[in-house]
Amino acid sequence: MSEIAITPVQRTYPSLKTRMSPYFKPWPHAIITVLGVLLIGYALVSLFGWAVLNATFGHATPDACRAAGGACWAMLTERYNIVLFGSYPAGEYWRPALAIVLVLGVLIASGFRQLWKPALAIAWVVVMVLSLVLMGGGVLGLEPVSTSRWGGLPLTVGLSAFGIVLALPLSVGLALGRRSKIMVVKRSCDAYVEIVRGLPLLAVLFVASTMLPLLLPGGNMIDTILRAQIALILFQAAYLAEAIRSGLDAVPKGQAEAAHALGLPDRLVSRLVVLPQAFRIALPAIINTFIESIKDTTLISIIGLIDVLGGARGAIADGTWMGFYREAYLAVGIAFFAFCYILSLHSRRLEQEFANERR
Amino acid sequence: MISRERLQGVTFVVAAIAVLAWLSHNFSANLVAKGITIDFGFLKEATSFPIGESLISYSSGDTYLRALTAGLLNTIRLAIAGIALATVFGVVVGLTARIGHPLLTRVAKVYVEFTRNVPLLLILVVCATVVRALPGPRQAWTPLDGVMLSSRGLYLPLPLIENGMALLIAVVLLIAAAWATMRLSLRGKNETGVFPRTGKLALSGCGVILVGLCAWSVSTMTLDRPALVGFNFRGGWSVTPEYLAMLFGLAFYTSGFIAEIVRGSLAALPKGQSEAASSLGLGSFLTLWLVLAPQALRLMLPPLANQYLNLIKNTTLAVLIGYPDLVSVGNTALNQTGRAIETVTIYLLIYLSLSLVTSVLIRQLEKRAQLVKL
Numbered sequence: 001m002s003e004i005a006i007t008p009v010q011r012t013y014p015s016l017k018t019r020m021s022p023y024f025k026p027w028p029h030a031i032i033t034v035l036g037v038l039l040i041g042y043a044l045v046s047l048f049g050w051a052v053l054n055a056t057f058g059h060a061t062p063d064a065c066r067a068a069g070g071a072c073w074a075m076l077t078e079r080y081n082i083v084l085f086g087s088y089p090a091g092e093y094w095r096p097a098l099a100i101v102l103v104l105g106v107l108i109a110s111g112f113r114q115l116w117k118p119a120l121a122i123a124w125v126v127v128m129v130l131s132l133v134l135m136g137g138g139v140l141g142l143e144p145v146s147t148s149r150w151g152g153l154p155l156t157v158g159l160s161a162f163g164i165v166l167a168l169p170l171s172v173g174l175a176l177g178r179r180s181k182i183m184v185v186k187r188s189c190d191a192y193v194e195i196v197r198g199l200p201l202l203a204v205l206f207v208a209s210t211m212l213p214l215l216l217p218g219g220n221m222i223d224t225i226l227r228a229q230i231a232l233i234l235f236q237a238a239y240l241a242e243a244i245r246s247g248l249d250a251v252p253k254g255q256a257e258a259a260h261a262l263g264l265p266d267r268l269v270s271r272l273v274v275l276p277q278a279f280r281i282a283l284p285a286i287i288n289t290f291i292e293s294i295k296d297t298t299l300i301s302i303i304g305l306i307d308v309l310g311g312a313r314g315a316i317a318d319g320t321w322m323g324f325y326r327e328a329y330l331a332v333g334i335a336f337f338a339f340c341y342i343l344s345l346h347s348r349r350l351e352q353e354f355a356n357e358r359r
Numbered sequence: 360m361i362s363r364e365r366l367q368g369v370t371f372v373v374a375a376i377a378v379l380a381w382l383s384h385n386f387s388a389n390l391v392a393k394g395i396t397i398d399f400g401f402l403k404e405a406t407s408f409p410i411g412e413s414l415i416s417y418s419s420g421d422t423y424l425r426a427l428t429a430g431l432l433n434t435i436r437l438a439i440a441g442i443a444l445a446t447v448f449g450v451v452v453g454l455t456a457r458i459g460h461p462l463l464t465r466v467a468k469v470y471v472e473f474t475r476n477v478p479l480l481l482i483l484v485v486c487a488t489v490v491r492a493l494p495g496p497r498q499a500w501t502p503l504d505g506v507m508l509s510s511r512g513l514y515l516p517l518p519l520i521e522n523g524m525a526l527l528i529a530v531v532l533l534i535a536a537a538w539a540t541m542r543l544s545l546r547g548k549n550e551t552g553v554f555p556r557t558g559k560l561a562l563s564g565c566g567v568i569l570v571g572l573c574a575w576s577v578s579t580m581t582l583d584r585p586a587l588v589g590f591n592f593r594g595g596w597s598v599t600p601e602y603l604a605m606l607f608g609l610a611f612y613t614s615g616f617i618a619e620i621v622r623g624s625l626a627a628l629p630k631g632q633s634e635a636a637s638s639l640g641l642g643s644f645l646t647l648w649l650v651l652a653p654q655a656l657r658l659m660l661p662p663l664a665n666q667y668l669n670l671i672k673n674t675t676l677a678v679l680i681g682y683p684d685l686v687s688v689g690n691t692a693l694n695q696t697g698r699a700i701e702t703v704t705i706y707l708l709i710y711l712s713l714s715l716v717t718s719v720l721i722r723q724l725e726k727r728a729q730l731v732k733l
Contacts, residue, residue: 333477
């Protein structure tokens with residue numbers, strides 16, 4: 001047997017000259033490069049001066065901040081509690097913090113297809129109950145905290161995460177309903193999705209906050225947070241249904257036909273063959289809907305709830321720290337951006353993975 | 360025997376009716392218990408609140424109907440301007456990637472990612488804060504004589520043209536005439552192969568008259584420049600700081616999504632199209648304008664329509680900024696009258712019809728784009 005020499009593939013890197021050429025050729029590009037470098041350099045230098053050199057860190061008074069002239073990070077150290085936890089009792093911050101960690105943990109686990117097992121659904125139920133108990137207290141020696149004091153990050157995370165998870169079953173029903181052969185079902189699901197997608201979320205929140213108490217028995221008994229949660233679920237379900245429908249449409253027709261030919265009843269064809277594939281295809285779109293819903297949660301301030309952004313607005317609204325809006329909004333913006341950007345990277349990676357599998 | 364599908368359909372209807380009946384039973388019971396009646400008569404009653412800005416004349420004491428109409432017009436005004444500005448921003452950002460300069464491509468990417476991953480409300484709140492923190496009227500920023508940007512909003516000189524209405528009608532008629540001539544001449548060209556001379560003459564006549572009219576009106580027009588009187592500006596054409604913040608914030612946010620649509624649909628075209636165009640000797644602009652854009656437009660329109668609809672729906676965030684749009688005025692009306700159900704019904708009907716009208720308009724546009732035969 002003759003030996004086959006295996007030489008490793010040499011990966012060649014383009015020379016510096018080749019890599020730099022689009023910056024300078026054709027000649028107008030050189031002008032853009034010079035101007036761009038100058039502009040970005042100037043911006044970075046002034047940002048550095050503001051955010052680091054002239055900034056005030058740690059604990060400081062507003063006057064000390066004004067004297068320093070730069071960013072007042074002290075404002076965040078003094079006020080982080082309002083931004084993060086709203087008016088939750090100060091001694092109990094570990095409870096919302098733990099609840100957030102739990103929800104984020106199970107949320108991250110849900111982003112991986114390998115972990116899609118019945119246990120995950122159970123984990124969701126457990127986390128929901130646990131986090132509500134943690135936030136509300138009243139049992140296990142935890143001091144009761146009324147929902148009117150809930151606010152900040154727990155509301156943002158909880159409303160968006162529970163919203164998407166609880167909207168999921170509804171949206172699967174809607175998506176399947178839109179493909180139903182029964183006309184009444186198809187028409188009703190079509191109408192629901194189209195009507196909700198035609199409405200602004202702000203109006204839906206508003207409708208929920210005024211109409212829900214009137215539509216349920218017992219008058220005004222329903223909590224504002226619950227109203228917001230129901231509105232978000234009903235709203236997101238319509239968008240999720242579209243995402244799932246696109247997944248359903250992408251499953252080759254032969255799959256269902258083959259399952260039928262094997263003698264599977266309709267119900268099982270959907271559950272065992274079509275839906276799992278549709279979900280896999282739709283996962284990036286579902287994550288994108290989730291990103292939108294995280295951003296959308298900021299709108300709950302219309303019905304008087306305080307999310308992270310509301311907390312930031314509150315932190316600078318009182319007399320002491322007025323005028324330090326840059327720091328507060330920058331911090332909130334970075335937090336939203338980081339979280340949503342990681343999600344969108346994950347969604348893109350899944351899409352790529354799927355495209356590779358298909359090839 | 361009844362088929363299974365039929366049975367399922369009947370079950371669905373029965374269940375739906377049961378749920379609806381339960382809800383409406385609760386609804387009427389609650390209405391009775393709270394003594395609430397549904398009555399749109401309040402629309403004819405007199406209001407007791409002012410509105411910051413309005414396209415129609417409105418003052419405290421007019422009817423609620425007029426107040427809501429003013430709010431709706433503010434919404435529509437913001438939506439139309441926002442769509443126009445967002446499209447301009449979006450197309451510019453979307454096309455920067457085509458220049459092929461790595462730095463510009465990167466900047467466009469950052470722009471898109473930023474708008475995608477930051478909540479609109481945050482952008483709007485920052486815009487509103489920035490506009491409010493602009494220098495006061497006395498220290499207004501004046502880049503050009505008569506253009507003033509301050510915490511009171513943007514003031515621009517307003518051209519006053521004598522017989523403006525007559526001029527406008529004349530210009531519209533001229534353009535219509537030119538368009539008709541163009542169509543007729545093109546039809547003639549299709550039949551005979553040459554562009555008819557009468558058509559050429561008529562078109563250049565139209566052009567000459569149009570240029571003449573413009574020159575005449577520019578020479579006779581006077582500019583109404585805004586001037587500082589007391590603590591505020593008078594005269595000129597102005598927009599309020601809230602409108603400015605809403606318009607810019609909405610346009611910025613939506614333009615990121617539009618940029619991605621523009622970039623994506625151009626990138627989705629087969630490479631052979633641009634290669635063929637450049638081998639025919641077309642420059643990069645003509646390639647884009649004559650070959651790529653008409654094809655990309657067909658891909659672009661459906662997602663673009665979605666973004667326009669989103670922008671229209673997002674104008675409702677004005678209530679959190681203080682711009683008097685429909686929801687903002689409606690909420691004030693609601694607080695004054697307590698007519699929650701009626702107000703909410705008005706919101707639903709109006710936003711649904713706005714969405715419907717927009718999607719019908721876009722569908723018309725799509726049909727036209729489809730007519731571009733390949």
